[in-house]
Structure formats: structure tokens, C-alpha cells
Amino acid sequence: xxxxxxxxxxxxxxxxxxxxxxxxxxxxxxxxxxxxxxxxxxxxxxxxxxxxxxxxxxxxxxxxxxxxxxxxxxxxxxxxxxxxxxxxxxxxxxxxxxxxxxxxxxxxxxxxxxxxxxxxxxxxxxxxxxxxxxxxxxxxxxxxxxxxxxxxxxxxxxxxxxxxxxxxxxxxxxxxxxxxxxxxxxxxxxxxxxxxxxxxxxxxxxxxxxxxxxxxxxxxxxxxxxxxxxxxxxxxxxxxxxxxxxxxxxxxxxxxxxxxxxxxxxxxxxxxxxxxxxxxxxxx
Amino acid sequence: xxxxxxxxxxxxxxxxxxxxxxxxxxxxxxxxxxxxxxxxxxxxxxxxxxxxxxxxxxxxxxxxxxxxxxxxxxxxxxxxxxxxxxxxxxxxxxxxxxxxxxxxxxxxxxxxxxxxxxxxxxxxxxxxxxxxxxxxxxxxxxxxxxxxxxxxxxxxxxxxxxxxxxxxxxxxxxxxxxxxxxxxxxxxxxxxxxxxxxxxxxxxxxxxxxxxxxxxxxxxxxxxxxxxxxxxxxxxxxxxxxxxxxxxxxxxxxxxxxxxxxxxxxxxxxxxxxxxxxxxxxxx
Numbered sequence: 001x002x003x004x005x006x007x008x009x010x011x012x013x014x015x016x017x018x019x020x021x022x023x024x025x026x027x028x029x030x031x032x033x034x035x036x037x038x039x040x041x042x043x044x045x046x047x048x049x050x051x052x053x054x055x056x057x058x059x060x061x062x063x064x065x066x067x068x069x070x071x072x073x074x075x076x077x078x079x080x081x082x083x084x085x086x087x088x089x090x091x092x093x094x095x096x097x098x099x100x101x102x103x104x105x106x107x108x109x110x111x112x113x114x115x116x117x118x119x120x121x122x123x124x125x126x127x128x129x130x131x132x133x134x135x136x137x138x139x140x141x142x143x144x145x146x147x148x149x150x151x152x153x154x155x156x157x158x159x160x161x162x163x164x165x166x167x168x169x170x171x172x173x174x175x176x177x178x179x180x181x182x183x184x185x186x187x188x189x190x191x192x193x194x195x196x197x198x199x200x201x202x203x204x205x206x207x208x209x210x211x212x213x214x215x216x217x218x219x220x221x222x223x224x225x226x227x228x229x230x231x232x233x234x235x236x237x238x239x240x241x242x243x244x245x246x247x248x249x250x251x252x253x254x255x256x257x258x259x260x261x262x263x264x265x266x267x268x269x270x271x272x273x274x275x276x277x278x279x280x281x282x283x284x
Numbered sequence: 285x286x287x288x289x290x291x292x293x294x295x296x297x298x299x300x301x302x303x304x305x306x307x308x309x310x311x312x313x314x315x316x317x318x319x320x321x322x323x324x325x326x327x328x329x330x331x332x333x334x335x336x337x338x339x340x341x342x343x344x345x346x347x348x349x350x351x352x353x354x355x356x357x358x359x360x361x362x363x364x365x366x367x368x369x370x371x372x373x374x375x376x377x378x379x380x381x382x383x384x385x386x387x388x389x390x391x392x393x394x395x396x397x398x399x400x401x402x403x404x405x406x407x408x409x410x411x412x413x414x415x416x417x418x419x420x421x422x423x424x425x426x427x428x429x430x431x432x433x434x435x436x437x438x439x440x441x442x443x444x445x446x447x448x449x450x451x452x453x454x455x456x457x458x459x460x461x462x463x464x465x466x467x468x469x470x471x472x473x474x475x476x477x478x479x480x481x482x483x484x485x486x487x488x489x490x491x492x493x494x495x496x497x498x499x500x501x502x503x504x505x506x507x508x509x510x511x512x513x514x515x516x517x518x519x520x521x522x523x524x525x526x527x528x529x530x531x532x533x534x535x536x537x538x539x540x541x542x543x544x545x546x547x548x549x550x551x552x553x554x555x556x557x558x559x560x561x562x563x564x565x566x567x568x
Contacts, residue, residue, distance in 0.1 A: 149465060178438060188472050188475075
């Protein structure tokens with residue numbers, strides 16, 4: 001049913017949002033589920049057409065920023081993987097939660113207890129981690145053992161003023177072998193255990209989108225976000241004043257188009273389709 | 285500070301709640317943190333005075349029921365451990381979540397995917413578990429790995445009508461080597477991941493206390509609950525119409541006495557103190 005209806009619906013939606021692209025100067029791209037699907041042997045596979053699509057944005061004169069909640073590796077290692085997959089992407093084009101969290105930790109003299117992926121730990125090398133006064137969680141994947149979550153819990157509940165910083169608040173993401181629980185689920189677990197509210201660094205936090213826009217020197221109303229997560233990408237960007245498209249790749253599910261709270265400015269089958277339309281409108 | 289003030293405060297509180305014991309016919313006891321502290325080599329250590337206290341209740345003519353959220357072992361195995369520790373306790377005196385959940389699953393033709401402690405699995409032996417149409421979680425402890433939680437998540441999100449049954453909703457409990465995360469934390473994690481609301485079997489669910497009272501053939505206003513958990517023991521019992529005391533053992537923390545929502549009918553240093561006062565009032 002969905003397969004049959006999709007092209008017609010896409011056609012209608014396309015027409016609508018494409019008309020409202022005047023004044024767009026910058027594109028913000030989510031990475032996982034938009035550029036590639038993570039997981040498996042080589043660390044993931046590109047989504048068809050997305051390597052060219054990134055090239056087309058760069059050639060168009062539009063400003064481009066990648067905005068990810070990826071926290072399974074340092075930004076450098078993550079970008080190197082994407083380059084190996086064939087993407088034209090540089091470390092300084094990427095806004096990611098860990099470097100943003102590091103700045104915040106330094107500013108506030110916080111010493112983190114880390115519950116993150118082993119490969120993310122080097123991002124926090126410059127910080128004092130002795131006698132921790134906060135807990136930072138990222139997408140720790142298999143490091144989310146009972147033992148490790150319990151350890152983070154004990155640090156947090158032992159603090160007079162418990163501070164929990166969560167690198168994103170996603171529910172799950174899609175890898176080549178299926179859906180995987182994301183950091184938000186464990187954030188909720190610790191919030192409940194300690195009766196605290198986490199501070200989120202990453203999408204959908206407004207500050208996170210704002211820092212991506214500042215890097216591009218583009219105003220929110222001049223920017224369009226393209227992501228596969230209806231809440232964290234689309235909803236987050238819209239709350240920041242940006243327009244936002246949802247791609248029907250990655251973790252997209254048909255019911256997202258009837259989300260009770262968030263309505264994308266447009267839905268597209270994939271990044272390639274979105275970029276073709278955006279670039280075409282530039283030259284009108 | 286707390287050590288010095290406690291006797292005085294206990295003395296005042298004692299006077300108040302002890303005056304209101306007229307008509308009490310039955311006592312409901314939480315087990316972990318009231319009778320014993322779990323964990324370590326022998327599976328735990330009795331809290332001083334509690335073995336005698338159970339004997340005193342039984343000798344007094346008061347009806348007695350044990351009401352636990354323990355789900356790390358079958359009821360039989362759990363009771364055998366308590367007997368070895370020296371407690372006068374029988375399997376049919378214990379209300380526990382797993383047998384209650386089994387009855388519900390059978391009534392509703394539910395086939396569970398289990399995320400529980402290995403030692404609890406035999407409680408569900410009689411149930412069809414092929415092609416699951418619900419998820420049941422208990423205090424799985426080390427079985428709460430990322431892999432296992434992800435598996436439960438995938439079952440749940442794949443169901444048209446996702447049903448999550450949680451054996452209790454506790455945040456944490458205390459073992460001899462420290463605080464441990466309880467099932468409620470993982471319940472919250474799955475609730476968030478799948479945007480569902482769990483059905484709780486166990487304290488503080490009203491139905492669970494009601495079934496304990498039915499077993500004793502005692503009305504709520506004739507019963508007194510004694511527990512270490514201000515929300516699940518004290519709050520739950522009070523919502524069911526019972527009186528409830530909090531012991532200052534187990535997971536008790538001084539701030540519980542200023543809990544924003546729940547106020548115990550009385551606070552006692554331990555089970556022995558509570559039982560002495562209750563039994564003394566019986567003979568007035």
C-alpha cells in the first residue's frame with residue numbers, strides 16, 4: 001500500500017516545499033541514515049545517490065554543515081570512515097556532541113564520569129576526570145552493561161547536586177543488521193533512577209543547531225535541515241527557526257508522516273531527491 | 285547529626301502511630317531491606333532482630349503476609365534462601381510478582397518474551413513463549429546487557445499492539461556491596477524507546493496489595509505494611525487503604541522522611557522496633 005502511494009504523495013509534497021526555497025543559503029545534513037546506514041563489516045554502506053548529492057551541494061555554492069549525534073567514535077575517526085566510504089567531508093565541517101560537551105565541561109569546571117563508547121574516550125583526553133562531579137553518557141552500545149550503568153548511577157546518586165549530561169536523546173537508530181537502542185533510552189533510565197533531568201548536548205537542543213548555523217554564518221530562516229529523525233532532526237531544526245525535510249531512509253517509518261507533534265516541511269525519498277530539487281530551485 | 289537526633293524523632297513518631305493501632309489484624313512485610321540485606325557470598329545477611337520479629341508476629345496471633353517485588357529467583361528458591369538465613373517463612377505466605385504475572389499472561393493469552401534473571405525463568409515454564417506478543421521484564425541484573433535490552437526492544441517495537449509488563453517499578457535496591465539498579469529503570473528505558481506505558485505487576489500496584497490482603501482475609505484498614513521503600517511499599521500500601529511504616533534499614537535514606545508526596549504513618553529504626561510496638565499495643 002505504502003509503496004504504491006509514496007510516489008504520488010512525494011510528488012505533491014515536493015511541489016509544496018520546493019516553492020518555498022527562496023532565500024536558502026545553507027544546508028544542514030544529518031549523517032547516519034541520510035548519508036549512509038551504519039553497522040556491518042566496513043562500518044556501513046552509503047545510501048544510493050548520497051555521495052553525489054554531497055558533491056552537488058558543495059558545487060552549488062550553498063553553504064554546507066554536517067550535524068550529527070554520532071558518539072560512537074571521535075569526530076576524526078568518524079569522518080575518516082565517511083571519507084573511506086567515498087564522501088567529500090572534512091572534520092571541520094562537522095558539528096558533533098562530544099566536542100560541544102567538552103567546551104561546556106571546561107567552562108563549568110566539571111569533571112566527568114564517562115559512560116561512552118571506548119572509541120569516544122579520546123575526545124575527553126584534556127579533561128580532569130578524577131573525583132567526578134557529573135556523569136556524561138553517549139551512545140555507548142555494548143558498553144551499556146548492567147555493571148557500567150550501575151557505576152554511573154552510583155556516581156550520580158552520590159553527588160549533592162547530580163548533573164547528567166547526555167550526548168543526544170535519540171530513542172534508536174538503524175544499522176545494517178537492524179534497530180539499535182540509542183543514548184536517550186539510557187538517559188531516561190538514569191533520570192528515573194536518580195530523579196534528575198539530563199542536560200542534552202546534541203540534537204534536538206536549540207544551542208546545538210545554533211552552533212552549527214554560527215559555523216556556517218547563516219541565519220536559521222536561510223537554512224534547511226535534512227534528516228531521518230522526525231523529532232531530533234526535523235522537530236529540533238524547526239524549533240530553531242529552520243526549515244526541515246525528512247528523508248524516507250535510515251530510521252524513517254511511514255507513521256512518522258502522521259507524527260502527532262512534528263510535521264516536516266517536506267518528505268523526500270532520499271537525500272539525492274532533496275538535493276536535486278533544492279539545487280534546481282537555486283537556478284530559477 | 286542524624287545519629288544523634290534519630291532516637292528523639294523516633295520516640296515522638298512512635299508515640300503518634302502507636303496510638304492508632306487499634307483494629308490491626310494483619311501485618312504485611314516487605315522482605316529485602318526489612319528482613320535482610322541481599323547480596324554477597326551467602327546471598328545476604330539478616331538485619332539484626334528481624335528473625336525474632338517474624339517469630340513474634342506469628343506468635344501474637346496477627347495474620348502475616350510477605351509481599352515482595354523480588355524477581356531474581358523463583359519464589360521457592362527465594363524462600364529456601366530465607367529459611368537458610370533463619371527465617372520462619374513458607375512459600376505460600378509470600379506474594380511475589382512472577383506468579384501474579386503468570387496468572388495474567390494465561391488469562392489474556394499472552395506469550396511473553398522474557399527479560400528476567402536466569403533463576404526466574406522456571407516460573408514461566410508452563411507458558412507458551414513462541415512467537416511472543418508481549419515483553420515481560422523483571423530484575424534481570426547482569427542480564428540487562430545492551431544485547432538483551434535491544435532484543436526486548438525489537439520484539440516490542442515490532443508488535444502492532446506493544447504490551448510491556450514490568451515486575452515492579454523500583455528504582456534501586458541495596459545489597460551488601462552497595463546500591464543496585466532495579467527493574468523500573470529498564471522499564472522506563474523501554475517505555476521511552478517504544479513510546480508505550482508499561483503495566484506494573486508488583487508493588488506499588490493496587491491489585492498486588494489487594495491480592496496479598498485477600499490471601500490474609502483482612503481488610504485494608506485492618507492491615508499495616510512495613511517496608512524500606514517510601515514510594516513502592518509505603519505509598520503503594522497507603523493508596524490501597526492500609527497504614528504503612530518505613531524502616532530505617534535497607535535502601536532507606538534520611539531524605540525519605542521529607543518525601544514530597546508520601547508520608548509514612550510512622551518511621552522506625554528497624555523491623556524489631558516496629559514489631560515490639562505493634563505487639564505491645566495488641567495487649568492493651
